[in-house]
Amino acid sequence: MNEIVLFSPIGGTDPISEYNLHEGAMLHICRHYGVTKVYMYMSGEILEKHKKDNRYVKAVEKLAERQNRKIDCKVIERPDLEEVQNFDFFYEEYQKILKDIISELDETDRFLLNVSSGTPAMKSAVLIMHTLGEFNSTAIQVKTPEKGMNNHTHNDEYDVDTYWGLCAENEIEDDGVGRCVEVNLPSLIKIRYSEIIKNHVKKCNYAAALDVLENAKTLFSGNQYEEYHALLEMANMRLHLDYNHAKKIATEKGLECFSIVDGSKIKIFEYALAIDVKRMNENYADFIRALTPLFLNLMELMLEKQCNIKISKYYTDDNVKWDMEKLVNTEVFNILINKWENFGNKNSTPYVQSVHILEVIINLSDVSLKVKECAKKLRKIEESIRNLAAHNIVSITDEDIKKKTDMSSKQIMDLIKEAFTYTAINVKTHAWNDYSRMNESIIGKIDLL
Structure with missing residues (x-):
């Protein structure tokens, strides 16, 4: 479907800050990533504002109109949610929500997570969901305009049209990513799988390492997977005495682990x-x-x-x-x-x-x-x-x-x-340690990927 889908808790500076007239993280990501669908997670307090003036959806619609495209808005309402600092609640809550969203996506879609909006507990829960790596996502942090803390003071009345007209990003809009930064934290599950693979390598159990890699294939980028697979396949070939093919791969990968080559x-x-x-x-x-x-x-x-x-x-x-x-x-x-x-x-x-x-x-x-x-x-x-x-x-x-x-x-x-x-x-004496040297080289290569 080639959709770009954003999940975003809604916070105090969304959609446009009343204090500095810069757009909040949710709207900023929609602007710079060409988001086609945004899921807005609203606590009780935020939901009251939404129902009062529709500010969040309306701001997104104005952005879509400005960029001559359509953005589908989905509101996730939690009217009874008041304990907005309870991390355990959001961890379980977001896990269910994100799995439901992911189930509707296909391999052509991109899934974005806003880790800058909402309470600290909300932001932490979203980031943990990303780092656990149970699904393929891109976590995006949006820097504050002043590169400091946002001021969350606001007036009782919020005129979306007025703030949209004053929005700083409408004056400085460019083709870049603005204040968005992709959070490149390695997935915890990916790290766990990598450690399992490395432990198998240390024991020369390359077939098992290949099985683990195959099971975790979706966690690695195409290049990472190919590099992992080539290294493990080389070692497995060697153990099964297919040393000619193994030597060829080792040479291609810059590994010097064959003491006897004649x-x-x-x-x-x-x-x-x-x-x-x-x-x-x-x-x-x-x-x-x-x-x-x-x-x-x-x-x-x-x-x-x-x-x-x-x-x-x-x-x-x-x-x-x-x-x-x-x-x-x-x-x-x-x-x-x-x-x-x-x-x-x-x-x-x-x-x-x-x-x-x-x-x-x-x-x-x-x-x-x-x-x-x-x-x-x-x-x-x-x-x-x-x-x-x-x-x-x-x-x-x-x-x-x-x-x-x-x-x-x-x-x-x-x-x-x-x-x-x-x-x-x-x-030579050191030649009897060829497998240990090879394993260390493979693990060293894995750590650099």
Whole structure:
């Protein structure tokens, strides 16, 4: 409908001040914002004046005539209202009234709130309604002409025609906003949602943060929503190992939160970071399930770094099974066949397992003792707990992990970090804090929006 709707309590200086001959806040907003409909909230005292000379409606009609347009006036009468300083009353009263008004508007309309007219309790209640952010509104404060307190003295008789003819704004009218100032207080609900989003980010629960953002979409401007969404989507992509898209968004947003960017190295490092997030969030079942592929890849990289053997060249194209044609008559094959006599017989093609890689590592003289010990520990952990989450519907705690492996989940993560030092991936200590740095950057960006 493209209407501009104003809700305004009516105060002592409305519609035109008898003291300084400047129009009050209600009329001033109507003048400068092109208001098409105004709801005038009148207490008992104000209503008496309205019924005596129709001053408020008549002033608005004269403004509409001057501007060659129509302004629809709606009077909300409260003849029995005398306790005009009761904030609690107005808070509940305005909440009902504003919801009724909003229900009649559509997305093309603009809703304005006058926070300068009426008693202090009235003005405070209107401002609270705006800052709570339960609906989309613009709160407008109108500065006094003298930039001080208004004088509310008045005569018993009020001649609208006379005061309209003397109204200062009719002499100084321009295309600007006059004495109107939009109150840019952030919505309390918007702040609350932002804090919930930030708390989810701190816990790396980006999917939940995205859900909260979607539920609060109407509270944010289009640009704010897009920025929020891009940042959270980037983090969520990273956690789900879609790091190429995540890196692209991070670069666009000016975030430096990827310590490892090399394509051949980023995959395993990002995987290790992701399972560390599971650990920190006490999602121990998923943490355990994720260890086997990580341990296998780490042992492969350890072997490649220590002995220059790229073991995956002996795998099938899908990297699932050993390729016996490539493997036979190699040093690796001799180690494996020496350990398992039936390894790779004609009846079966063995799947690649970390126990195979470990056997190669511990039987090669070029591998240092500390590397062999690290690989053995990795394999022992996998063997001890791989069935704990895979075949049991149970709650898994850090204490359960420690009972099975003699190591806490943090100690297991420390062992993983040690294993990385035996690979060609140069992981600096600060890199393990990539998610914390990313989260801080996201929260910093949110605070600036």
